[in-house]
Amino acid sequence: MSSPELLTSPEIGQTIQVGECHINYHDCGEGSPILFIHGSGPGVTAWANWHSVIPVLAQRARVIAPDMYGFGYTSCPRDMKLDSDAWVGQLLGLLDALELDSVSVVGNSFGGAIALALAHRHPARVKRLVLMGSVGVSFPLSDGLDKVWGYQPSIPAMHELMKVFAYDHSIITDELVAMRYTASTRSDVQARFAQLFPPPRQQGIQMLALDESALRAILQPTLIIHGRDDQVIPLEVSERMVRLIPHADLHVFGECGHWVQIEKAAEFMQLLSDFLCPDLNG
Numbered sequence: 496m497s498s499p500e501l502l503t504s505p506e507i508g509q510t511i512q513v514g515e516c517h518i519n520y521h522d523c524g525e526g527s528p529i530l531f532i533h534g535s536g537p538g539v540t541a542w543a544n545w546h547s548v549i550p551v552l553a554q555r556a557r558v559i560a561p562d563m564y565g566f567g568y569t570s571c572p573r574d575m576k577l578d579s580d581a582w583v584g585q586l587l588g589l590l591d592a593l594e595l596d597s598v599s600v601v602g603n604s605f606g607g608a609i610a611l612a613l614a615h616r617h618p619a620r621v622k623r624l625v626l627m628g629s630v631g632v633s634f635p636l637s638d639g640l641d642k643v644w645g646y647q648p649s650i651p652a653m654h655e656l657m658k659v660f661a662y663d664h665s666i667i668t669d670e671l672v673a674m675r676y677t678a679s680t681r682s683d684v685q686a687r688f689a690q691l692f693p694p695p696r697q698q699g700i701q702m703l704a705l706d707e708s709a710l711r712a713i714l715q716p717t718l719i720i721h722g723r724d725d726q727v728i729p730l731e732v733s734e735r736m737v738r739l740i741p742h743a744d745l746h747v748f749g750e751c752g753h754w755v756q757i758e759k760a761a762e763f764m765q766l767l768s769d770f771l772c773p774d775l776n777g
Contacts, residue, residue: 506542507568508560513588516571520561520589521545524553528598529771530586531560532606533567534628537646537656537688538678540567544603547760552767559598561589563609565687577691578702582609583616590620599771601625604728604753608703615709624717625767628728628753631736633704636697639726639753644692644699648680662724662752710739717743718770720763722751 508521521541529552533544541560542549549558562569564585565577575581586609590598599622602610607629614621639659646656653676657667679685692699717740721733730747737745746766748759756763 505546506540508542511589511592513585513592515575516564516569516585518561518585518589519568520559521549522557522559522593523549524555524557526556527771528557528559528595530590530598530600531558532586532600532602532609533560533563534603535566535605535691536643536660536675537648537653538675538681538684540678543567543675543678544606545756548756548764548767551764552771555768556771559589559593559595561585563606565691579609579612583612586613587617587620596620597622599623599625601627601767602629603627603756604629605703607631608705611705611710611713612703614713614715615705618714621715623771624713624715625720625770626717626733626736627720627755627763628722628725629719629733629736630700630703630728631705631710632707632732632739633701634729634732636700637727637729640700640728641696643727644696645694646679646688648676648685650676653679659726660753661758662722662750663758666757707739710736711741713740714742716770718766719743719745720755720766721745721747722753722755722758723747723749724751725753727753 508519511518531545533539533541541562545560552558563582564571597620600610607626610624611631614624642659654672657672658664719733719737721730723730733745737743751758
């Protein structure tokens with residue numbers, strides 16, 4: 496018998512088994528496939544990260560958005576080592592199961608690092624890349640990222656975290672804070688989250704980062720998007736990547752934090768559609 500949560504939550508999509516893991520993912524629309532990879536905030540799911548994007552792009556393309564190992568409603572063995580190898584393997588397994596030879600990939604923050612790793616290790620599987628507030632090169636751990644990865648559940652802590660994510664604090668409502676706090680405390684979410692990026696958290700950045708030679712070898716057309724006032728991933732990370740990735744462009748939004756897809760929703764969607772248009776119409 497399914498629980499009421501599984502019957503009603505929009506964060507629950509379809510389930511597919513890859514090895515010992517059961518991946519919760521959303522698969523909407525038809526046409527050229529686009530894979531969305533969420534960030535690493537507490538309680539995050541693919542739907543929470545991309546719910547404003549999926550319905551729009553699904554009118555023109557096939558949108559696939561999984562909960563990554565260790566996050567959301569995807570389940571895997573408790574003793575499974577979760578690192579970039581595991582996450583890239585998850586995406587390859589998902590693409591193989593869906594019989595998709597290649598996709599365009601949109602990655603947010605942590606998800607951008609995994610998108611880059613996928614493109615570097617399996618270039619034939621990736622058509623185009625969009626990196627939003629993305630990890631990609633090594634950088635000193637920011638106070639904002641330390642707060643994200645070191646989050647301990649409480650309403651005040653979640654409120655402070657929302658202020659780190661957003662430049663415009665007027666969008667932070669009590670309802671939003673309560674919703675994200677509840678998501679961060681569901682079932683074993685916090686126990687899993689605490690294991691992903693333990694102290695010293697600089698090691699998490701090193702694990703996700705590619706070296707400069709790897710970035711120079713990424714030949715896919717790449718759009719890099721960043722909020723100028725991002726407190727989690729510094730703008731300098733994207734400024735370094737655009738100089739290293741051969742076919743990359745960088746778009747910077749002023750008065751915008753780590754939540755580009757929320758704070759600059761219409762502009763972000765336009766950039767995304769314009770960049771992916773060759774695939775969407777292909």
